[in-house]
Amino acid sequence: MVQSVRHETRTTTASGKRSIAVGGNADIDQSKRSTQFGGVLAVVAVIIVVAIIWGGIKIIGAVSEAVDAATLDADSTCEQFLLTDAMTRDEAVKRIGLELGLADAGHPWTVYNVAYRCGENPNLTLREAMA
Numbered sequence: 001m002v003q004s005v006r007h008e009t010r011t012t013t014a015s016g017k018r019s020i021a022v023g024g025n026a027d028i029d030q031s032k033r034s035t036q037f038g039g040v041l042a043v044v045a046v047i048i049v050v051a052i053i054w055g056g057i058k059i060i061g062a063v064s065e066a067v068d069a070a071t072l073d074a075d076s077t078c079e080q081f082l083l084t085d086a087m088t089r090d091e092a093v094k095r096i097g098l099e100l101g102l103a104d105a106g107h108p109w110t111v112y113n114v115a116y117r118c119g120e121n122p123n124l125t126l127r128e129a130m131a
Contacts, residue, residue: 074100074127078118081126089115096126 072081072092081089090111097105104110110130117129 072096072126074130075125077122078124078126078129079122081118081129082115082122092126093130097130100127100130102130 072084072088074096076092081092084092093111093114094106097110102110114126114129118124118126121129
């Protein structure tokens with residue numbers, strides 16, 4: 001679309017006289033205007049990333065709660081053990097250690113030792129990790 005624009009120049013002299021100069025017509029081609037969507041796309045991208053992160057946190061939380069709700073026993077896997085919080089791990093190692101007759105079941109380092117062995121092989125049972 002071509003639009004004609006008339007140019008006017010308004011000036012004021014030092015003596016205070018005002019003058020208006022009117023120029024000829026100038027054609028402006030508006031068909032070459034571009035629209036940029038960079039800002040909108042950036043906002044949409046941020047919203048998508050936040051939604052993905054929020055969904056991932058919700059899924060991890062649901063898995064963690066499911067494992068916490070289940071009582072760990074000697075036949076639970078190390079993977080299940082590692083998904084629980086520190087208090088649940090501590091309680092489980094003490095309880096299972098006493099059930100298995102381990103002398104150091106209540107020692108604080110026992111939990112760290114079991115966690116270390118479980119980290120090396122998540123497929124072990126807690127019975128195997130504590131032996």
